[in-house]
Structure formats: structure tokens, C-alpha cells
Amino acid sequence: MEFEGAFRYFPKSEATWHIVKSDHGIGPRAASFMNKALYARAQELGVRFLVETPGKKILMEEGKVAGVLATDKDGEEVKISCKAAIICTGGAGANKELIKEETGYIHGVDMFNFAIPGIMGDGLKMAWEAGVDKLPVRIEQAAVLVGTEELAGSVCNVFSQPNLLVNRNGKRFMNEDQMQNTTFMSNALSHQKDRTGFSIVDSSIVKYYMRNGVDNVSLVHPDADVSDFAEGVKTAQENGVGNLIVADTIEELAEKAGINVENLVATVEDYNDYCESVDEEFFKDRRYMRPIEKAPFYCARFCPGGYGTVGGIRINENCEACDKDFEPIPGLYAAGADACNIYEDSYMFLLPGNSMGFAVNTGRIAGMTAAEYVQE
């Protein structure tokens, strides 16, 4: 497999995002080509894949790894004897209870992370049971528009542009130009009441975008064309989806959205003043200071999101799983999201691609170290 190159995600980031070369240029599902290539090579080398066979327990003998217990498709127990075991089950993104316990966020209320079915933290539990030191399980956050899956791409695109962003109290809380860094945005949102913020545009802004395309694009959302925004909003309203608010006055908008009415009116007034001079609050680039004046007004809600959880298993530089005294447990290794303890709540978005980088490289290191260990 090949890489297209190393790219920035948004202008202020470093070019560390390694995009895999696919058969259709830069676009979604690129990493699947890498996975396919790895899988094919693994099979060539004689790796045996047992699918639909979830692992349940690490078997220890005299403090060393002796095997793994799993159940097969029919629920029958499978015992695999081995000298080394590498845990890389991808975190616990689908486990709402674990997420609440570990992070305090409630999936579906103030956290909208990817929840791939089946990813329940089984690897974490197996490791902790085997005596590995438990580290905090975290979600490296990236802000997300609530209801994104139900809305047309252009609608999400418009609301992600750097216009007016307020909290429940009707006040601005960050320079909207930083919205492109969804980590910064998520971080800021986490500090607001209900961990939520509202992106507001008026019809002039919408009209401008529909005619000329949006301000900010990225490699993941490269299409600046939002000419079907109006249609998208209409469909969403009719079907009662996507949490969009459309109103004829700022007061109405605030009431419908649950924002402090008085404060929002004042904020919009101030903002419109700044549009004529300078943004005295956050010093946002003049280009993005567009007044909120013309009805109808549109509003969408943002909340913290993420890719699933990271962290939980203590490892050392060799990806050996360690106990609370930082001593490696013989034969036990961990890699990927399960072992990724380098973030608290914020993805290091200025170095995009680094959690994938962590996964790929810890996998490699764990494999190399484990191979040496079993040959001893």
C-alpha cells in the first residue's frame, strides 16, 4: 500500500496526517486499503484469524500469561494456549455505563461519540482482571453537530462555519474561527452549561454561502457547495429531525432553543456592532464577521463528541502491560486505543492523525516485543 502524503487537517495544524492511497483519490474509507493490505500480508505469513470469537479472559499461570479463554460462534468455550497475549480491542465506545463511570459524560445527552456495536471495553476488563494497572479511560473529544446523521451535508457544513457561537446563557465563549479545530471547540463546549453551544446564522449569511460556497473546508469535508441548504432545512423541519431551530426573531430563536433571551439579544447587538469595526471580544478575523440581521434565523446545537474511548491499560515503551508498580506482566501486551493513555480529554489536533499513528505503531512495537519474548 502507499500513502498519498502527509497533510494538514486545517491550516493551523502540522502536516502529520498520513492519508492512505485509495483507488479514488483522497476521500473516505482510505484506511480500509491499509487494513486490507495488512490482513492479506498477515494471512500470507500464516496468521490464523478466529472471527466471531470474542476473547473473555487472560489465563495466567505463576504470574505469567499462559493462554486466552474465548467463546466461539455457538457459545462453546475455546481455550488458546499461548506464551504472549496482545490486547488491542479498541476501547469501550459503545459502553454507555463505562463512559459515564469513567468520564462523567452521558452518551446521547452531552456526549456523542462513535459507538461501534460490540466495542464494550472487553479488552480493558480482561487486562484489569489479569492484574494490569488501571488508568483512566478517556474520550479524546472533537465537537459534533447534534443530529448530524439525519441532516444533509450542506446543512452541517453551514453551521460549522465561523459565524456566531453562543452558550445557553446567550454569550459567546470562543473565537469562532477556531471551530475548525474541533478539539478546541469541544474543550470549550465542555465548560459550558449542559456542555452545549449554539451556532447561529441569518438568511443573508445563508444566501451568501449558497451562492458562493462556504468559508472553511477541510480534506474530510472538501465540498464548499451548499446550494441545497434551503432544501435540506425544509426536509429536516418537515420530518422533525436534526434539532434545527428556525425563527423570525432572535427572541423566538432563543426561546425555542433554550437560550437566555435577554442576553442573546444583547450579544447579537454587540456582535453586529463589532462587524462594523473590530471584534472587541475575541478579535476574530474581519472576514468572518458577518452580521446577524435578516430573518429567518437558523440555529443548530453542538456538543462534545469523539471516536470512542482511549486509555485504560498501563504500558511501557515496549508496549508491555504493567501492574501498579510499573512492572511488566510477563507475556501481556497492549496496543491501540486500549493502551493509548497520552490524552486527557483533548485530541492533539495540531498533529492530526496521531491516534491512528499511536495505534499502528504500538501495534508494531507490541508485536516485535512479543515475538522476542516468545522466542526466549
Next chain:
Amino acid sequence: MAVITIDGKCLTVPDNKNILQCALDNGIYIPHLCHHKDLNPLGSCRLCIVEVEGREGVTPSCMLEAEDGMVVHTKTPEVERLRILALELLLTGHPEDCSTCPKYGNCELQQLIQYVGPKTGRMKMRTKGFKTQEENPLIIHDMNRCVLCGRCVRACNELRGVKVLQYQKKDMETYVGTVHDRLLKDADCRFCQACVEVCPTGTIRDKLADANKKKEDVVVPCRHACPAHTDIPRYIRYVKEGKYDEAAAVIREKLPIPKSLGYICTHACELECKRKELGEPMSIRNIKRYAAEHDSGSLWKGKGKQLPDTGKKVCVVGGGPCGLSAAYYLRKQGHAVTIKEELPTAGGMMAYGIPAYRLPRDIIAEEVQLIEEQGVRIETGTKVEKPVELLKEYDAVLMAIGGHNGVRLPMEGSSLPGVILNADFLRNASMGKETGMGERIIVLGGGNVAFDCARTAKRLGAKEIHLACLEAREVMTADDEEILQAQEEGIFVHPAQTFERITGEEHVTGVDFMNVESFTFDENRRAIIQKEEGSEHHIDGDTVIFAVGQRPDITPEAGLELGRANSIAVKDMEKDKSTSVEGIFAAGDAIYGTKSVVMAVESGREAASQIDRYLGGDGDISEVLAPVETANSYIGECKGFAYLERKEPLVDAPEERSDNFRLYDHGICEQDICAEAGRCLQCDLRLQISAPSLWGDFTKATGGAEE
């Protein structure tokens, strides 16, 4: 037969069979989406297109009938180009991101994308903008993900014949739904969930889906919840068709005492029945009772498994449901079995705990006799003090002594004259002996046994009966039915009470109570009770019956290691019932505490299998009694199906029943039984639907798909 060639491989196939299925059946994968083995072909997705020599253009292979000499190519550049195009067009109206979809990892579309490799980004994507329909029970409709494969429409209309799902249009978008977008129950959906089963994407989903459980257990929860895993949907179907012999045969494949269970089973199945999402669950126990009572025995009397004599001898200590079941199956495996029962008749808790007004004694006697007719010897009035000595005469011993010693709570006044234990009280009442009860009874306990005591006391002529328990009303372990009927009979029920002391000097005069504010267990299973300040109160009485649990009647002198709560210790309660003495096994309440008759039956079955293996057999006690047939998948329309109400049994009025021990629950009547059985959703039909054919099923070795 036709001889055809697909990708250079020569195949002999039936004439006119569609080429796609010919290929799939012979290890050749052709991508497909709208095609499903159990449904008529549609040819709409255009993914299965192939080139046929001698014909122009491409043809969908699902609609192409095999002809002798046909030569088919599935991978030409043109076919691949058009296939990718077809998939790309389909994907423009489908959510771009897989990672937020609940069907991730289980989606046929996702697998097709992996295999076919469409290039995203070439075409403009659109969101259909439908709101997910979650207001229906059991089934979710998320039409944003629909790829219009039409499988659900064909399944509903052609396979099942219920005809609820149709193609609908909203502006320019086509979707699948009910006429006038009615809720499923108002469109006469029968909730058979065939649509869920065939949907290749995350569009039509099972609300109860649980990735952490085995699919079968989630899809047919009644069968899974039954400790014996009786094939419930199958026998309900037979009852509906009036085939009571067949129904009874299905039940007997798993339970040797269907009539008794039909009267008193704790019906774990009903608590999991999916019909409860629409209203009331199925009245499964009463359906079982009806089948057992109208069974002529034609399918199993004198039939069924009976292996030749092995020459081995087994002694079963205890003739209750556990011992009887174990003995029955061990006998069928060919061993000589003797049951030694301490009491005057076999039946255990069924005959000496459960009162006669719930389970008539002649029913028990009838079912015990059938077990004797199989060749099991029952010695009644025989108590075994030293089980280890039995090994001199027998090759294996099973301790199935149940839990017949009532628990006396250590509290002030607990040994006063007038205090009786549950098991003693019920046993004496069953044998027609003097119970020692007075006129004003206070039963302490909130389970079914406590109610058996209270209602038995009523029938024996007690003047005033109070029942008090620690648990709040909503979490009392007794069946709601029992509590209601007891109250109808004039018994006073006091939930959420702590028992402070039993008052009296020479004899019981009553009980002091306090109200419970909250009652929980901590991680060490210790009770944490919060009492209400100043709520002390007293109830007068001359008799106190403890109904707070039972323990096995055994001491360490018997020579067996004992465990928690005086149970007989075994290596593994399910998989290895051997005790501390080789050759002696234990099962039923004696190993896990008081549970239910059906659990005891299953424990006896497991014990029989394990003992058989110990004695050199194969441990396979399964038998086939009912005809092996596939259920009819075409269930047809039924107006107002979701609104059909549960049929209730005929129950005698309180005035008629409270002063005697006659059976008062007469089960569901003849007029209603077919209707009740007809309410079943037939969840098991879902498992008859063929699994999809995925590219990963075809390995290189069979000359099929590449990676």
C-alpha cells in the same frame, strides 16, 4: 439438468434455476443485494449482473435461468464497471459514515463496499431526511439507510403473507412503510420480524438486539428463559392447530411432568415473552396445561427412547421433581433405577409443599405412575441416613433431597409454642395431619410459599390471617396472581415490615413490627434496612408461621461436604454435579436453594446425563417424540392482531374456593384456547430464514472470491 460454465468452471445444475443461486451453491461468489435465497428474485439492484456468451450487454444473474450450454462470465471489465456504478448510485442516498451506525460490522452493504470497491466522492450525496421511526414496539424503521432492495416488502407480502409493508413515496423519495404511515399495530402487522431478519442494512432493526448475547436467545427469549429450554413456539403452534398430541409430544421432549407444570410452573417464559411489548404476554403455562390435558399419548406412550439394560444400578435419594426426572431419564438410558423417598408418596414439594388447591394430588400420582411404568422402582417411606453406604449396592447415587427444613429466624420469641415452620405446616396439611395452628395466624414472608401457608390456613378454617414481609409490594417475590387471589380470600397483606419480636410468655400472642423505609443489599449480600422512626406497631395472633426459606434436611454426619445454607456441595452446579464422594451426585434445591419445579426438572435432567456418562454411556438423554417438520412460514393476515387480548383462565370466586382444597383455577376454556395460542408472534420462524451469502464465506480454496 443443465451443464453450464461460470468463469471457466463447469457445473451441472437443475434446469431453469437462477444462475446467481447456481453460482453461490457451487462456491462462486457473485455480489448481490436484493437477492435472497428465500424470496422471489427482483432484479432491481443490478449488482449481480453477468455477461452471457452469445447475448448482448449484461443480465442480472438472479433473473437468468440456467440453460444447457450456457457460458457465463462474472468478472469482465464491463461487468465490473457497471457493478461499481450500480453500487455508487445506490450509495448516493445512503449515509456516508459507517461508524455511527448500529449495524456496523453486521451490514451486508458494508461488506459489498469492501468487495466491490465503489469510488466515493464521484457523485453528489444526498440525505433522504427521514426521521427514525421508533414508536413501534420491537421494530425500528430508519428509512435514511434504506437501499430499496425490496427484501422486506417481499418477505412481508410473499413469504409471510401478512402484507403490511409496501413501497411508499414522499416527494421524490421512495421508502418502505405502511399504508398511510400507520403504526405497525394499526396496519395489522404480526410482528413476526421477518423484515428485520432479511434487511441487509441498518434500516429495519430489532429493538431488542443485543450484541453481547447469543442471537437465538434474544430472538426466541421464551425458549431461552425456560430452564429446560422447551420449544415453546412450536407447541403453541400445534395447540393453535388443534394438534394436542403433537404439542404434548414437543413438551415431553424436555419435561416428563407437563401436567403438573401446566398447573404450577413459575413460567419464566411468560416474563420474557416478546408479546408483552404489544400488551399482555402469552399465557404459556395455560396453553401447556391445555395440551397436556387433551393429549391422548399417541405419540409417546410406549414409544420414545429406551436403551437396552446396561447392568448398572443407580439409586436416587428423593422422589420430588428433580429425583423423578433424573430417574426417568436414567432408566431410559438403560440403567436400573430405584428412588428412595422418605415421605409416604413421591412428589416432593409438589405433593407436600404446594397445596392441593393449586396442584391436585391425582395429577401428581398420574405423572408419577408414568415414570414407574417406564421401569423406575419407587420405595416410599424410606429415609436414607448414610448415602455413602448405598455405593455398596449401587454404581451411582443421586442426592435429590430438596429443601424440606423450614428456616426459623433468630429473633425474640422464635421458639415459643405457636411458632410453626413453613415446610412442616404445609407437609402436615398435605397429609391431613394436625398442623398445630390456632385461629389468628401471622405468616412471616413474602414469597409464593408464604402465600401457600396463608391460603392453606384459610382453608383449614383460620379466622384471621395476616401476611407480613420485608420487601415492598413491587418487589415481593410471590406471583402477582397469588397476592391478588389471597387478598380476595380475605388475607391481609403487609409489605415493607421488619419483624421486631414475637410477643408472649408461655405462648405466641402476636408480633411487633416496624415499617421499612428502604431495603437494599450491599456488595457482600448483607441486608441494609432503614426503618421508619416511631412506626412501631403490633398485630395480635396466636400462631406465627415462618416462611422465610428452606434448607436441605442433611447434616455433616451423612458423609458429604456441605456448602452455603446447608446445601450439598458440588463441583459445578450446572456442568459437574459430583459431590465430595466419588459416585455420589447431587441436584435440585439441595444444591442451589429453593428455586422452582421446572428448574428442579432441568437439574435432574443434567444430573441424569452426567451420571450416564459416569457409568460409561454417552450422556445424550435427548429424544425425538414430535414429528420433525418445518413450520409453515406463510402465516397470513390477521386483522387487529396486535390488539388481541390475553385470554384469562376460569377461576372460581373467592367465596366458593376459600374453604376447601378443591382446584379453583380451571385453565383456559375450549372456546378461548385457539384464540390465545393464535396471539403468539412465532418468533422462532425468524430463525428459519436463510442466512445471507457473504463474500467472506467463499474462500480462495473453493475457487470463489478473492480478498
